[in-house]
Amino acid sequence: MKTSKTCGTNWQSGFQRICHLTTNCYNDMKGSCMAQIRLTLCKFLLFSLSLVQSVAVVADAVSAQAAMESATNPLLLLSSSQGDIYLELFPGEAPNNVATFIALAGGESEFEDPETQTSQNPQYFDGIRFHRVIRDFVIQAGSPSYHVLGAPETVLADEINANALGLDQMPVLNPDGTFHEFLNIVDKADFETRILEPLYQKMRIASNDEILRRQYEILEELQGLTVKSAYENQGYEYTNRMRSRSITRGVIALANTGPNTNGAEFFISLQDANWLTGKYTVIGKVVEGMEVVEIIGETPIDPSRYSSLSTVIYSIRQIN
Known part of the structure; x- marks a missing residue:
């Protein structure tokens, strides 16, 4: 509140100073008088600009707190x-x-x-x-x-x-066979690296022969896989x-x-x-x-x- 009062006083004194000089110049139209007016105007405008800038900074902090x-x-x-x-x-x-x-x-x-x-x-x-x-x-x-x-x-x-994010309710595989959008899987190699390989590791599958032998079990795991469990398989x-x-x-x-x-x-x-x-x-x-x-x-x-x-x-x- 002190700042507002001081600012108001400065604004008022600035205007009063300009008006006083202007009145005197009507009575004495000398170049030095007009130069003094220009100087006072410049100082007043510079003060006004600094005031606006300082208010803008305060407004940012205040609006930030409000948000x-x-x-x-x-x-x-x-x-x-x-x-x-x-x-x-x-x-x-x-x-x-x-x-x-x-x-x-x-x-x-x-x-x-x-x-x-x-x-x-x-x-x-x-x-x-x-x-x-x-x-x-x-x-x-x-x-x-x-x-x-x-x-x-x-x-x-x-x-x-x-769970709060709902990842435990998001299936990796959509009904149409596509992948959940959260996974951002772009191609087959991406699917193998981010979904299949961590799943194989969790299931302790270490060879192609074992993949073939357990393919139905793998498919069942994939169908029950959620985004959360897929990320957990990756170590999260x-x-x-x-x-x-x-x-x-x-x-x-x-x-x-x-x-x-x-x-x-x-x-x-x-x-x-x-x-x-x-x-x-x-x-x-x-x-x-x-x-x-x-x-x-x-x-x-x-x-x-x-x-x-x-x-x-x-x-x-x-x-x-």
Whole structure:
């Protein structure tokens, strides 16, 4: 409220100053007087612009808080070279992974510098880039490959409730013989690698002869296979202790190299991506600044090479 009162006083005094100078200039039309008016106008307009900008920042934070699902959830501000993004995190859905993300952002995680052999507590995401951007899909950051201190020592398990996502009710095989869309199976080789081989391993089938001998048993297993059980065959583990949500537009989730390999790397989805649901731990969502996410997503970035076009993360900080 103090800021509003001060701003109002400044606006009023600015107008009064201009009016006073204008009146005097009608009585004394000297060039110096007109120059003084122009100078005062410039100062007043610059102040007005700064006021509008400061109000815009406050409005973003206020609207971000208003858009949150719960005011008790952590609200983080991701400041980047393209603008600000506000993230609501969900500790009730992924408590361990959310706590680690906040600790990394705030400088509460300990790293050992390989060169100096000293312990450091960096604000991990400061200065790191969105190193992987796929248009209309994801923007990704936090890769240890692009950080001088490498990866966090602790690798976290997934926190996903497959039943809450309905994966236990989704058959792998549709009645028409096609595969469930969540699986995103594109060809025969993909089906063999992601569905059949893990199933054979579960059934302890190790040879082509055994495949032929047990083909009817395999078919029966396939007909009863759900998306959840298919993922479990691939090594994913699930919990029923908390709720989970799908990978949809604006969701922030942790990138991984397979089951239970969560670290610092994260991505923000630019679209609904059901084929990722159940394989990546969701830790939050964008509540303000999705337009900034979309701007970042307009420039594809190849993760295998450095690009000066990639967006820099200045900082990620909890603001509530």
